[in-house]
Amino acid sequence: MKIAYFDCAFGAAGDMLLGACLDAGLSLSILESKLSLLGLSSDQYALSVQKVHRCSILASHLNVMLKGAEHKSVDKHDHDGHSHKSHGHDHDHDHKHKHDHDDDKHLHSHPPDHGHKHDDDNSHHHRSLSSITKLIESSKLASPVKDLALRIFHRLGVAESKVHGVPLDEIHFHEVGAIDAIVDIVGFAIAYVELGIEQAYVSALPIGSGTVKTMHGLFPVPGPATLNLLAEVGAPTRDLNVSFECLTPTGAAILTTCAHAFGAAPAFERIDHVGYGAGTLDAKDHPNVVRLILGDSRHQQNRKVQSFSSIPQLAQTDSCDAQIVAVIECNLDDCSPQIMAYTAEQLLTYGALDVTITPCLMKKGRPGYKLSVVAEPESRDSLSQIVIKETTTLGVRSYMCERLTLTREFREVKIGEHTIRVKIARDATGKILNMHPEYDDCTRVAHKSGLALKEVILDSLKLAQTITDSL
Numbered sequence: 084m085k086i087a088y089f090d091c092a093f094g095a096a097g098d099m100l101l102g103a104c105l106d107a108g109l110s111l112s113i114l115e116s117k118l119s120l121l122g123l124s125s126d127q128y129a130l131s132v133q134k135v136h137r138c139s140i141l142a143s144h145l146n147v148m149l150k151g152a153e154h155k156s157v158d159k160h161d162h163d164g165h166s167h168k169s170h171g172h173d174h175d176h177d178h179k180h181k182h183d184h185d186d187d188k189h190l191h192s193h194p195p196d197h198g199h200k201h202d203d204d205n206s207h208h209h210r211s212l213s214s215i216t217k218l219i220e221s222s223k224l225a226s227p228v229k230d231l232a233l234r235i236f237h238r239l240g241v242a243e244s245k246v247h248g249v250p251l252d253e254i255h256f257h258e259v260g261a262i263d264a265i266v267d268i269v270g271f272a273i274a275y276v277e278l279g280i281e282q283a284y285v286s287a288l289p290i291g292s293g294t295v296k297t298m299h300g301l302f303p304v305p306g307p308a309t310l311n312l313l314a315e316v317g318a319p320t321r322d323l324n325v326s327f328e329c330l331t332p333t334g335a336a337i338l339t340t341c342a343h344a345f346g347a348a349p350a351f352e353r354i355d356h357v358g359y360g361a362g363t364l365d366a367k368d369h370p371n372v373v374r375l376i377l378g379d380s381r382h383q384q385n386r387k388v389q390s391f392s393s394i395p396q397l398a399q400t401d402s403c404d405a406q407i408v409a410v411i412e413c414n415l416d417d418c419s420p421q422i423m424a425y426t427a428e429q430l431l432t433y434g435a436l437d438v439t440i441t442p443c444l445m446k447k448g449r450p451g452y453k454l455s456v457v458a459e460p461e462s463r464d465s466l467s468q469i470v471i472k473e474t475t476t477l478g479v480r481s482y483m484c485e486r487l488t489l490t491r492e493f494r495e496v497k498i499g500e501h502t503i504r505v506k507i508a509r510d511a512t513g514k515i516l517n518m519h520p521e522y523d524d525c526t527r528v529a530h531k532s533g534l535a536l537k538e539v540i541l542d543s544l545k546l547a548q549t550i551t552d553s554l
Contacts, residue, residue, distance in 0.1 A: 107358025
């Protein structure tokens with residue numbers, strides 16, 4: 084099994100993590116080519132990678148260069164270049180991306196104007212989390228890349244919404260920072276897939292100390308969103324006596340999403356590549372880098388053979404896409420419904436393809452529930468651990484089975500000024516077999532327009548049918 088160890092002894096940020104992936108063998112040209120599938124305009128940003136020394140260690144420093152008059156006009160110091168109270172003095176770091184890790188150009192992802200809602204997703208100054216989600220979902224990126232990027236953004240949004248006490252769909256990124264966040268997070272997802280990583284392990288994380296001056300006033304280090312991200316997964320921290328921010332929210336969101344486990348480095352059968360990603364700050368007493376170790380796992384290899392030796396062969400089908408999935412199940416008769424609902428949410432956040440809870444009658448006539456999880460085979464162990472950790476079960480059942488799916492695509496329709504995504508399912512011949520609008524989009528439009536939800540669903544289906552008939 085190909086595994087990765089992110090050694091973040093001195094902290095981590097999005098650009099550092101992506102820089103480490105580039106240093107470990109990811110081609111910059113491949114990264115740029117894959118990022119172009121997002122559909123962002125080429126005049127919005129450019130990437131450059133420079134070899135730098137951090138305490139004599141040669142590392143790759145990734146720089147996301149923002150372009151265009153629109154970006155130059157935005158105050159980039161709302162969330163970056165903040166004066167960090169370091170060693171008792173205020174430093175503005177030249178106000179030119181001299182943030183300790185050159186990552187929080189968009190963070191801490193605070194909703195603009197203290198959480199007031201902005202209906203215009205295409206504002207020149209802000210980009211909503213929902214619009215970023217829509218951008219990724221409608222892109223031509225590979226499904227595993229989309230899935231990982233969306234999970235990271237969702238986790239970051241949830242952490243921020245808890246900090247500010249606003250709904251998730253009201254979280255906005257400053258437009259300049261949104262481009263940085265998209266490049267860092269989607270770029271990391273691309274790197275993760277391109278490098279063939281099947282499981283990632285992460286060291287204990289330093290968090291720094293002191294305060295940071297933001298548009299909302301002085302905030303303590305680590306930032307509230309960063310702490311929320313660490314607390315959600317129970318990530319361990321380590322002591323590092325520095326008076327600045329070591330771990331950024333983007334770095335924390337990436338690591339807490341991809342980590343299979345935290346702690347010491349796993350046992351490698353063979354180490355293939357080592358990469359170093361540099362932050363902007365060149366500290367004198369420690370190398371400001373993230374170290375990435377790539378290789379094959381010693382213990383997981385044997386487990387993988389045992390776990391997957393009984394995978395059934397795919398049946399031949401001309402109408403559906405076939406894949407092998409893992410099914411994880413357990414029966415519960417002593418677990419709170421609130422806990423089961425939270426567990427289902429956690430499982431979906433960590434990559435489950437589907438989660439269902441079915442009423443059943445258990446031994447001694449007790450009513451209970453069967454929790455069923457459908458997952459990628461490589462996610463079976465990690466998702467099983469979530470079920471065991473979060474619920475009252477004493478164990479789980481798991482087996483491999485075949486999953487047949489129709490090819491899916493999204494089309495956008497307009498009801499007034501509002502956009503709704505419609506999911507269209509086709510068989511292998513291209514024939515449309517199913518069509519349905521996204522529920523969240525429909526409820527949003529119903530709230531804003533005053534129309535009944537059933538009217539919105541019916542109208543969007545009629546519009547989608549018109550579009551598909553014309554193709």
